[in-house]
Amino acid sequence: MEKIRLTMAQALLRFLDQQFIELDGTEHKFVHGVMGIFGHGNVTGLGEALEYGGTGLRYIQGNNEQGLVHAATAFAKQKNRLGIYACTSSIGPGATNMITGAAAATLNRIPVLLLPGDIFASRQPDPVLQQIETPWDYGVNANHAFKPVSRYWDCLERPEQLMTAGLNAMRVLTDPADTGAVTLCLPQDTQAEAYDYPTSFFEKRIWHLDRRPLHLRPLRNTVDLFRNAQRPLIIAGGGVHYSLATETLRKFANNFRIPVCETQAGKSAMSWNDEMSVGGVGVTGTSAANLLAKDADLILVVGSRLQDFTTSSKQGFAVNAKILHLNVSAFDGNKMDGIALQADAKSGLEALSSGLKKIGYKTSDAYANKISQLKSEWNTEVDRLYALKNDSGNVQTQILGTLNEFVAPEDVILCAAGSLPGDLHRLWRCELPKTYHLEYGYSCMGYEVAGALGAKLAWNEGEVYAIVGDGSYLMLHSEILTSLKEHIKINIVLLDNSGFQCIKNLQMAHGSVG
Template sequence: MQLTGAQIVLECLKEQGVDTVFGYPGGTILNIYDELYKQQDDFLHIRTSHEQGAAHAADGYARSTGKVGVCMATSGPGSTNLVTGIATAYMDSVPMVAITCNVNLPLLGKDSFQEVDIAGITMPITKHGYIVKDVKELATTLRKAFKIAKSGRPGPVLVDITKDVTQKSCDYKTVTLSEEKRKITYNHDDILTAIKMIKASKRPFIYVGGGAVISGASEELKNFAHTVDAPVCDTLMGKGAFDGTDELYTGMIGMHGTKTSNFGVSECDLLITLGARFSDRVTGNAKTFASKAKILQIDIDAAEINKNIRTNFAIVGDLKEVLSAINEELPVMNHSEWLEKISDYKKKYPLKYETDKLTCPYIVEELDKLTKGEAIISTDVGQHQMWAAQYYKFRHPRTFLTSGGLGTMGYGLGACIGAKAGNPDKLCVNIAGDGCFRMNMNELATASKYNLPIIEIVINNNVLGMVRQWQTLFYEKHYSQTIFEDKVDYCKVAEALGCAAFRITKKSEVVPVLKKAINAGKPVVIDCIIEEDDKVFPMVPAGASISEAFDAGDLASKK
């Protein structure tokens, strides 16, 4: 049948099972939006307040559902406004297809109005990018884009389409998608070698990254950990892959990881690395990281093997499949003496905070109790992000959405909107610092327009908290441009944008307000006033070994 390019775009989205799109219309993409108007019963289109919000919403949708997120924008500034969101998705391996439209083919390369080479701009931050100049290539290109976005190590793909392609027509045939068999890149001998290393270990430690979430390996990971009888730590991206309430769990590793995880990894004789890339925020000084241990790494991306840390053995493959194969042949092990030492560390070095005042950790702990760990939590970037990772007990995968690799301030609210669109029956909460909230708080208008009952918790210390923490500890308290000193009222802003609003100034108000917000049935902003000098501990100084983690008590004893 003959279809226009705009119709082909929507038909291809239907082929891929897409029912939700985030975007913002404009001149070059008008033909697609006109077709969306005609087919509005087939798609939930959420028009965000800004294109960056659309990219973050598509990201949050993808992370929380496991599906490919889709965002759309027009040419020029519309497409460039997607860039931060695309880069965020790229750094955290999030499957996304960004569809942009460009000027008509004859106008390309002539500095035409709102023309920009978005494919060129995003080349370093996408798995692949296309510019479609022929309507006959459109369907094939879109199918390739979705395949690339979700295969192997996932990531964003950009498809830029000239406006005249969306107008022209060609024959279109619907394609029924079939499940492709994954190419196996390891053999049985690799499995046996890994098992041999595990059996020889006396002090194994399991280090879990975002690959465990992406591969859906939670059940296999649980069985593996209890069979090996080894402690488990995770990265920011790995949260929820392993139950945060499990007795083997030791907390996050790295710059703001627990002392138990950091000391344990520093003392183990085998570090079993599952779907993690040895980020600098995890390893600290790479030369001293896990220096007493052999390294066994399992990852789907061969490029991550020996990139940051040299391994003793590695298996390249899908983590769920590899762990399943290992679990079939791995004998039940006992490391009671090692686990007893780790348990002693847990008792000696628990996470702690000041209990005589309102703090973010207290708010997060109460939220965890009220939701029983069943909410989807998104965050922005900074102190509040670390506190959320430390004090909310993530029990399930795809329940923690945060910008780990890029560290994108302003990410959380859009991601929370996307998560709620993809999981309408789940409670979705964004935890943001006041600095981050300012960056994209216009997306509250999106939440209220579409009546998405999300909860936005603003941890308001009237400063850029994490930057101030560094200034306090390492820059002689030179608070250069980190104190807001203004009169912004976030509750009034929230109400003006169609949301309910509450303010918390003391501990006794936390639970009653959280209960009201959970039952509000509309988007809610909670402005939480905390002290400006609260700090995230433990902490590892930049470039130091993770065994040098310190907390408030260590600082006090030094003084």
């Protein structure tokens, strides 16, 4: 067996550089680079490997570790999970700064690889600078805090452990049902320790995303349910994008005259002016979508985990409505006592389309007219809100209307927290897929500027506009400097309403005098 002597850090980068992912016959380079900030826990290991390793991985030095994880998450989200950046940090605060970003990635089912430095595996210099000591379990340190927010966690105390950990990391990162943050803790001595690795470990490896089909039994049962459905509704989640199923969904909806509403992650799956597109659903949704949802007798949920804002805390649907979950994840498929259709979104819609065509299914003219009327009424309301004026200052909906008119159809609007996600979900008019980028699962304040950096790294089709309130902006905006250093153009629209007014409004609505 041919072998090559490398440090563990050098081997890790060489391995990552040879990872590819394939979907529908198209091959994509999976790991595009590494973002990080160097300290004593990673500079002489991973830092040396990045400087002299000779890989094709790009290195981006950022200014805040949490911001870099947000940037990497936004990159993967905008890439439909077909490409990632890894993030490296020193031990101590550098590592724990990444935990919030890890939680956001895992909650949103977005792959991101985290490589925090760790204490010495040998334990001989203990306690090293920034090491947290745990009297009741000496093996526990700060990096164990990544466990609850990671889909896979490992600590590589020997260089040869990379060959197991690396494959497991890639298994999770490329799994559409189980992906999220993957954390490989790298003790600072192990990073620099050499080992004779088999050269086969560094050969090009392709991870195939084989679409999970919708099996015959659930397909038949679903067709039978549609046969008697008079007021069906589709809820499009982020899985529609990640499955590259937007065009399939559009054809499905129009062929059978079924209205489509969208979650925050699913928005832009349908063009706003499509006949069957009725906009956002739930607490931040449109009147058209919510009235149809409350009256629907059959709800097909495609690629959504149905968080409370989507379901209006489970009060937004009719009590007797049947809920079907077309989702590659079995965990999400059982929510709200629904019927699980465990399958890839695109292949599932295609199979269901064939089944409905065989029975000649189509909703009634009366239902189609109702959809059209509700949609028209809501469009009139959006026009009114976009034109609102106030002598005392700018109106947020008017700002959105002006921006919506200004940007090109291929430009991306990006946001995460405050009152803006609600107005964007209701009002923003998307024409093309992937032009609406909201982190509204964790709704992490501070995501916007860093997220714009990552999204722009992934998006060459148009501009990226981060729209952010002053409260969220002040929490984390240091990656503006990173965008300038790396010559990555982002556009930031900053709205100053003197801080945290969204929560103040909620507070006052529930009895506070302000």
